[in-house]
Amino acid sequence: MTVQPASTEIASRTAAIIQEMRGLEGPLLPILHGIQEEFGHVPQDSLPVIAEALNISRAEVHGVVSFYHDYRRHPAGRHVLKLCQAESCQSMGSDAVAAKIKQLLGIGFHETTRDGSVTLEPVYCLGLCACSPAAMLDGEVIGRLDDEKIEEIVTEVRS
Amino acid sequence: MIPRIYIPGDSGALALGAEKVAKAIASELAERGIEAKIVRNGSRGAYFLEPMVEVATANGRVAYGPVKPSDVKSLFDCGFLTGGHHKRWLGAPDKIPFLAKQTRLTFARCGVTDPLSLESYKNHGGLNGLTNALKLTPAAIVAQVTESGLRGRGGAGFPTGIKWKTVLDTVGDRKYIVCNADEGDSGTFADRMIMEGDPFVLIEGMTIAGIATGATKGFVYIRSEYPHAVAVMNKAVEVARKAGVLGASVLGSSNAFDMEIRVGAGAYVCGEETALLDSLEGKRGMVRAKPPLPAHKGLFGKPTVINNVISLASVPVIMDKGAPFYKDFGMGRSRGTIPIQIAGNVKYAGLFEAAFGMTLGEIVDDIGGGTATGRPVKAVQVGGPLGAYFPRALFDTPFDYEAFAAKDGLIGHAGIVVFDDTADMLKQARFAMEFCAIESCGKCTPCRIGSTRGVETIDRLAAGIEPEKNLALVTDLCNTMKFGSLCALGGFTPYPVMSSITHFPDDFKPAPVRVAAE
Numbered sequence: 183m184t185v186q187p188a189s190t191e192i193a194s195r196t197a198a199i200i201q202e203m204r205g206l207e208g209p210l211l212p213i214l215h216g217i218q219e220e221f222g223h224v225p226q227d228s229l230p231v232i233a234e235a236l237n238i239s240r241a242e243v244h245g246v247v248s249f250y251h252d253y254r255r256h257p258a259g260r261h262v263l264k265l266c267q268a269e270s271c272q273s274m275g276s277d278a279v280a281a282k283i284k285q286l287l288g289i290g291f292h293e294t295t296r297d298g299s300v301t302l303e304p305v306y307c308l309g310l311c312a313c314s315p316a317a318m319l320d321g322e323v324i325g326r327l328d329d330e331k332i333e334e335i336v337t338e339v340r341s
Numbered sequence: 342m343i344p345r346i347y348i349p350g351d352s353g354a355l356a357l358g359a360e361k362v363a364k365a366i367a368s369e370l371a372e373r374g375i376e377a378k379i380v381r382n383g384s385r386g387a388y389f390l391e392p393m394v395e396v397a398t399a400n401g402r403v404a405y406g407p408v409k410p411s412d413v414k415s416l417f418d419c420g421f422l423t424g425g426h427h428k429r430w431l432g433a434p435d436k437i438p439f440l441a442k443q444t445r446l447t448f449a450r451c452g453v454t455d456p457l458s459l460e461s462y463k464n465h466g467g468l469n470g471l472t473n474a475l476k477l478t479p480a481a482i483v484a485q486v487t488e489s490g491l492r493g494r495g496g497a498g499f500p501t502g503i504k505w506k507t508v509l510d511t512v513g514d515r516k517y518i519v520c521n522a523d524e525g526d527s528g529t530f531a532d533r534m535i536m537e538g539d540p541f542v543l544i545e546g547m548t549i550a551g552i553a554t555g556a557t558k559g560f561v562y563i564r565s566e567y568p569h570a571v572a573v574m575n576k577a578v579e580v581a582r583k584a585g586v587l588g589a590s591v592l593g594s595s596n597a598f599d600m601e602i603r604v605g606a607g608a609y610v611c612g613e614e615t616a617l618l619d620s621l622e623g624k625r626g627m628v629r630a631k632p633p634l635p636a637h638k639g640l641f642g643k644p645t646v647i648n649n650v651i652s653l654a655s656v657p658v659i660m661d662k663g664a665p666f667y668k669d670f671g672m673g674r675s676r677g678t679i680p681i682q683i684a685g686n687v688k689y690a691g692l693f694e695a696a697f698g699m700t701l702g703e704i705v706d707d708i709g710g711g712t713a714t715g716r717p718v719k720a721v722q723v724g725g726p727l728g729a730y731f732p733r734a735l736f737d738t739p740f741d742y743e744a745f746a747a748k749d750g751l752i753g754h755a756g757i758v759v760f761d762d763t764a765d766m767l768k769q770a771r772f773a774m775e776f777c778a779i780e781s782c783g784k785c786t787p788c789r790i791g792s793t794r795g796v797e798t799i800d801r802l803a804a805g806i807e808p809e810k811n812l813a814l815v816t817d818l819c820n821t822m823k824f825g826s827l828c829a830l831g832g833f834t835p836y837p838v839m840s841s842i843t844h845f846p847d848d849f850k851p852a853p854v855r856v857a858a859e
Contacts, residue, residue, distance in 0.1 A: 312386075
């Protein structure tokens, strides 16, 4: 069970990240990446702090956070499994791979297992098109997914 | 001499188990008490042979691949450190047919050198281009690049020299070089490979661009799906700064140039140059209307060169060997070489750099070896999710910007995805529309609404509802999207859709007919 930090704590940790990045040209994306790394998602309580520091409206910050697929509004599971669903992987049966993994984990895309062990996401190209179908588990790349590798992945995320 | 072992640290090689192989080799070395240096090189691009391990011997490098961790013990037993024979033995890497047939200009060092060793880079011709550029006036550098015939390798094919000239001629208190490394197209991985395998060539190219146009600051915008490339580029920039390649005095000259690596956040549309600029500025990645051109008003409203990774990485060889050398390769108005990425359902997948002019059939059948599944090739998609699907009947099309345009297709970033005869082209057309709907920035109506209506209409076609009427509707919709969209996302989505309909009409016939035909 993840304990959610109190809003004042979120604000102070957010302020520290902003302090580190605000000298950059166009600092908003680096700040949001920093916040997501810190909290595992971009907490709602961070947004007013960013808006204030960068002198932009909360709506603008919200607009940016909601535009990009990477920023999470809620924490992900302990593992994040991204399955490539783009054309190259399609040509090598990524549909079937996704169906099998969904069935084994009992969740669909953009969902997290009830025990919080894994979040499953589609991704549109990992640049591993010469070894399709491909996936990324917690930042580690995996190519030529077959039944054996699928089993390994499922075992790892469940352990 | 301490033996040197090369084990790729490239993402593609890692995805095929290179890390486990590296660990197995390291522990075997320790166990046998052998001293050796392990170099984590980039990939040479023959992914069907990855992980490909190489050793430097008295007679040159010897390659082994694809190496599995379980092969490691026997490799040592066979004396692989001195090039000994083994079932994975491939001989000299340059002689492997897939690599021997290539013309490596941009990728000359990729997979050969240690990506983070500036010394290794220099020993293989690195920094010669920048050194030459520093002796020239900005206008003379721009003239060389223009003369070389280099065109934007990101997909649009706009002459790089002309872009640079516009920025050079525009007055600005600050100018920027932005490298578009948001390589989101499926079937493409050339940008990733060069950033992971030879990062200094990109740094050198960007620095030359800076000197040529009067820009002092560069940004590389890398997609977040490429964490390894981000890590290598960050380290390489540090190394280049310490060595004085970047900084207040580039290689001791009076020119200043420095750069930063920035990471995207998972929006495909940020590969479009103006959306990328907005994203760098910290905004939603919305496409800007042109004019003004980025060359006049780009990043933060300042004159900006925005080029693809491969365009910039091709500049050092041009400045080193001269524009005529580069221009000698190629055909028609497509000069030089292009790193073709052969991907998907194909036997010999990988990166193949060659002069423009090979036919699609040569690339897919002769170089790629046909499908991985062994079934007949049904279609190939050239140029990413916005590229057309070509049938075998168009395999005589030469790889050239104009030749592809003449067949209602595009080269794009030169990725080729091969599909076998199990592919359902209606499904592929639907996916193109669906992808456009997911990734649309939402600024213009044809793209935002058209893509969603496109999915619905294709679904009706699949269900056999008023097929003729709906087919006409999709065609009309594609026409609207093509001519009415603000950028290539909405404007080019019709390519995969219309090419599927035109070349594979059977896949769009009502369901009962399709079943009967099978």
